[in-house]
């Protein structure tokens with residue numbers, strides 16, 4: 001049984017990424033708002049576009065702290081951001097949903113989201129994903145590294161130097177793999193399960209345009225940044 005050991009450099013890398021991930025989070029907590037009041041479909045849609053817009057802004061700031069990201073070709077940096085923004089948003093939403101809350105709060109939050117204006121057909125796949133993320137009980141380092149691995153996906157549209165992105169992603173995957181073995185020694189398949197969630201995440205993200213345009217209201221307004229990032 002080979003001894004899994006995180007090197008000093010990998011330890012430093014993990015700290016940089018986890019600190020940046022925690023630093024670059026949206027200030028106002030959307031879960032708290034949703035738990036406090038019930039909003040109309042219009043108000044919820046506006047809240048979503050505000051959350052998503054600031055989520056993209058914090059994502060840009062976060063990527064600047066990924067060692068090696070700024071050394072990538074500038075256009076490839078943009079392609080990676082554009083290609084991962086929706087997945088990062090659902091990953092963040094899943095992590096918000098999976099947070100430990102006082103008893104009964106998760107149920108209220110789920111109910112509020114079910115009634116927020118999202119079309120029925122997307123509710124089940126979305127909550128299936130959220131619950132499968134919750135079951136993993138990720139530590140914050142795993143959450144930060146999983147988001148980083150998602151951003152560093154080489155086969156996003158328009159990425160020119162895929163090898164450079166692949167090298168960076170492999171560096172992060174190696175740290176994540178070791179961390180999973182050390183954090184979940186009783187579950188050798190944990191790392192594989194974690195990566196399996198990224199497949200579910202990509203599938204869910206394919207629905208995002210449909211989810212937005214089918215929000216139960218008329219006249220869906222988007223911010224210019226969201227028009228850039230979302231295919232709306």
Ligand SMILES: N#Cc1ccccc1NC(=O)[C@H](C1CCCCC1)n1c(-c2ccc(Cl)cc2)nc2cc(F)c(F)cc21
Nearest residue numbers: 030031044047048051052055089092093096097113116211
């Ligand atoms: N965007 C975004 C975002 C960024 C950071 C943190 C949470 C975010 N998510 C959000 O604000 C939305 C709210 C926005 C108001 C109306 C109800 C959903 N959201 C989503 C959800 C994101 C997208 C799409 Cl199409 C459907 C749903 N799944 C959530 C799960 C949670 F537990 C949670 F609290 C909030 C959640």
